[in-house]
Amino acid sequence: MAVMADRIKPFPVIDDDNRDFWEGARRHELIIKRCGDCGFYIHYPKPFCPKCWSENVQPTRVSGRGHVFTFNIVRQQIAPGIPPPYVVALVALEEQEDVRVVANIVECAPETVSIGMPVEVTFQQEDEELTIPQFRPAARAGGAS
Numbered sequence: 001m002a003v004m005a006d007r008i009k010p011f012p013v014i015d016d017d018n019r020d021f022w023e024g025a026r027r028h029e030l031i032i033k034r035c036g037d038c039g040f041y042i043h044y045p046k047p048f049c050p051k052c053w054s055e056n057v058q059p060t061r062v063s064g065r066g067h068v069f070t071f072n073i074v075r076q077q078i079a080p081g082i083p084p085p086y087v088v089a090l091v092a093l094e095e096q097e098d099v100r101v102v103a104n105i106v107e108c109a110p111e112t113v114s115i116g117m118p119v120e121v122t123f124q125q126e127d128e129e130l131t132i133p134q135f136r137p138a139a140r141a142g143g144a145s
């Protein structure tokens, strides 16, 4: 009964460039491609390094920590199955400031999100095939609150 066509939300198209990212998400790992020659992180994923043009690009697990670079609060229903309000953000990863991942900021009220806010990755399993990396406010140093 539950087949892929039943999925209401729009879901990402998985291709050779982003497959590592989405397969990593299913393992609850945030995977970003990284140049094996100069160390540059590359996102959105490409098969070559935009810094040194090397094709020695490898999927690399990153910490999942970063901060909100910019964001928008969506207050109107745009996509089916995604009730507003919610936050769409560009999250700058701590490994490299200009590596920015588009994600929702979850587990907090949209009004509490601010630019520069520390966040950490969390994984939302949509169904058996799709798990989406999202971000939530980073836990305070010193453990759970």
Ligand SMILES: [Zn+2]
Pocket (backbone or CB within 6 Å): 035, 036, 037, 038, 039, 040, 049, 050, 051, 052, 053, 054
């Ligand atoms: Zn490079």
